[in-house]
Amino acid sequence: MDDIFTLHRGDAPLLISLPHDGTHLPDDIAATLTATARRVPDTDWHVSRLYAFARELGASILVPRHSRYVVDLNRPPDDVSLYPGQNTTGLCPTVQFSGDPVYLEGREPDPAAVAGRVERYWRPYHAALAGELARLHERHGRVVLWEGHSIRSLVPFLFDGRLPDFNLGTADGASCTAPLQRRLVEVLEAQADHSFVVNGRFKGGYITRHYARPAHRIEAIQLELAQCVYMDEATTTYEAGRAAEPQELIRRMLEAVLA
Numbered sequence: 001m002d003d004i005f006t007l008h009r010g011d012a013p014l015l016i017s018l019p020h021d022g023t024h025l026p027d028d029i030a031a032t033l034t035a036t037a038r039r040v041p042d043t044d045w046h047v048s049r050l051y052a053f054a055r056e057l058g059a060s061i062l063v064p065r066h067s068r069y070v071v072d073l074n075r076p077p078d079d080v081s082l083y084p085g086q087n088t089t090g091l092c093p094t095v096q097f098s099g100d101p102v103y104l105e106g107r108e109p110d111p112a113a114v115a116g117r118v119e120r121y122w123r124p125y126h127a128a129l130a131g132e133l134a135r136l137h138e139r140h141g142r143v144v145l146w147e148g149h150s151i152r153s154l155v156p157f158l159f160d161g162r163l164p165d166f167n168l169g170t171a172d173g174a175s176c177t178a179p180l181q182r183r184l185v186e187v188l189e190a191q192a193d194h195s196f197v198v199n200g201r202f203k204g205g206y207i208t209r210h211y212a213r214p215a216h217r218i219e220a221i222q223l224e225l226a227q228c229v230y231m232d233e234a235t236t237t238y239e240a241g242r243a244a245e246p247q248e249l250i251r252r253m254l255e256a257v258l259a
Contacts, residue, residue, distance in 0.1 A: 012140075013139070013258070014059040014136075015132050017129055018051065019064060019149075020047075020068050022043075022066045025070065033103060034103065036100060037100075041097070045150065047150050051250070064121075068093065073126070075205070076206045094108050129211070144176075146254065147223065151163065165229045166196035166197075166226075167197055175219065175221065177219060183257075187249070187253050208221070223253070230242055
């Protein structure tokens, strides 16, 4: 399934899912998009590079090939809003984070096209995710699903003001145990270089909420990073020097997960 996703299988009780890292647009879909949308500006840029070190920790890492504009892997297949009453984007987004349209006028996918994308791209990713969670849980008796995301620090369409650097989401405490959340918060509190919030604007998307079963020792965490902490937002260029410090902080958080 390399044309849909890549899965690195590790041996630790940790699965890192990066559902918005993909950038590929099939030609038939690209032909229906606006010029700005074809540049896939709402990508979680470079998160697979940011998390590459996690292989050293024994983590499994799941990465899609295709852009969220094809289908958003972190939305439910019935497209029910995850944040009722707030601006957001859907299963097959028709609006960019800028508020501009994704599609040329009259070229939006119809319900049959959306259903086809769910079957072609969404279900294989989720089957791989569920299968790897099951494998790691059977091996260790516990597993943590870590959802790695990033977004521009200023997106007025979605939130007011500048986003904190680190945005930890646990579905208001429902997707992981209190001790695990406390360990992660302690890591963030022990440093002074990056702002953070827990269960702020980003509480965790569909994947975090759907797969978490804390009572069965399957926990899920979402980390939404402000992209300015590791890259140039204007050019979408990864900056290794800038990324080194937040990357080390993420490492400490993942080590707390595995503790």
